[in-house]
Amino acid sequence: MPQPISAPPPALNSFDEFxxxxxxxxGRAEHYTDHHTDPSWRLFFYDNVAPALGRHTTPAGEELLPIPAQLVDELNEDIAGLADALTGCGVNVLRPAAPGKAVDIRSPHWDARATPPLNVRDQTIILGNTIVETAPHVRARIFENDLLKPVFYRYYKAGAKWLSMPRPALTRDSLDTTYFTRQGLDVTRATEGETAGNIEGLGLEMVFDGAQCMRLGRDVLVNVANHNHELALRWLRDNLRNLRFHRLDAMADNHIDSVLVPLRPGLMLLRSPKYLRYLPEAMQSWDVIYAPEADDENFPDYTDLGFVIPIGSRYMDINLLSVDENTVIVNSLYPELIDVLESRGFTVAPVRHRHRRLFGGGFHCFTLDTVRHGGPENYLT
Structure with missing residues (x-):
């Protein structure tokens, strides 16, 4: 069973992924009963939800898309399986505080249904001995990290540093759509019905998720797809001068942990060869495992459960979690990847994860690794 957060903590130390x-x-998913499909949510998940936007339109103020309770129950079963696998590998598992109910939140500029702390990788990045809270893209997630504060204070009291990016107001003009418009995509369907207010003179804000980063010791890869992200990269460089931040030029619209996974120094898992060109030159000579095609039959069919929108891509299962340089936790419903990794000498702990596309997260998304053995190594020199 996961350990209580009152247990004496080891020192916060997490410089890498492996x-x-x-x-x-x-993370945990209690009361994950709805997606709040406001414009900030639609823009963030645009690549995956755009095909459904024409079929799902809600009047302003009625933007909740219900998630069937059966799917939430099955998600919680799979999260429990992940917890058991981690503890079985000798990893101490902490949990955020549980939301006591579904919560509606309000700012001076907008209303939203709060999201529970499931994808804990998104709003925080651990950089060495520093907790860095990031600046959420999605309005419904603006207070999500409050439920992680008992964990953060546990490490802070033990000597960790703790920084937070400026909290974005997320008004109607806060989000930059140029990643899509540069590709000739019309995002009108994502922004229509916007009811959020505006702050005169504010414009584009610093908006950024921790899952836009990949850590490699002293080096951190940072995906930058628009001006929101450019501001965050500047903030990271200004506030963490002991690390080297490498700009990846629009490798994806936001998160990259279903595109790139460093497995050990000199070896990475990559979605396809086309992504090599985005990486630092020193990394382009690494050995690469390319993700095999997944069988569509291993993704759930939601036809009989009403209208649901898969918000995550079909590549979500690349989003694995390394226990060490030879041991990885992989979705049991992606046997094609398990076979490839085992053929390369990895020990694979298979864990079932059925609804990864619906809830927008894999095992890397659901976890925030706070204590690893590695330090500020120079993996790119």
Whole structure:
């Protein structure tokens, strides 16, 4: 069973994605009963939800898309399986506080249904001995990290540093759509019905998720797809001068942990060869495992459960979690990847994860690794 957060903590130390994992925060999904499909949500998940936007329109103020309770129950079963796998690998598992109910939140500029702390990788990045809270894209997630504060204070009291990006107001003019418009895409369907207010003179804000980063010791890869992200990269460089931040030029619209996974120094998992050109030159000579095609039959069919929108891509299962440089936790419903990794000498702990596309997260998304053995190594020199 996961350990209580009152247990004495080890020192916060997490510089990479692959050295031995000792302690991790695992998200939770209680009361994940709806997607709040406001414009900030539609823009963030645009690549995946755009095909459904024409079929799902809601009047302003009625933007809740219900998630069938059966699917939430099955998600919680799979999260429990992940917790068991982690503890079985000798990893101490911490959990955020549980939301006591579905919560509606309000700012001076907009209303939203709060999202529970499931994808804990998104709103925080651990950089060495520093907790960095990031600046959410999605309005419904603006207070999500409050439920992680008991964990953060546990590390802070033990000596960790703690920084937070400026909280974005997320008004109607806060989000930059140029990633899509540069590709000739019309995002009108995502922004229509916008009821949020405006702040005169504010314009585009710093908006950024922790899952836009990949950590490699002293080096951090940062996906920058628009001006919101450019502001965040400047903030990271200004506030964490002991690290080297490498700009990836629009490798994806936001998160990159279903595109790129460093498995150990010199070896990475990559979605396809076309993504090599985005990486630092020193990394382009690494050995690469390209993700095999997944069988569509391994994704759930929601036809009989009413109208639901898969918000995550079909590549979500690339989003694995490394326990150490030889051991990885992979969705059991992606046997094609399990076979490839085992053929390369990895020990694979298979864990079932059925509704990864519906809830927009894989095992890397659901976890925040707080204690690993690695340090500020120079993996790119």
């Amino acid at each position: 050295t031995r994992l000792d302690e991790v925060v695992l």
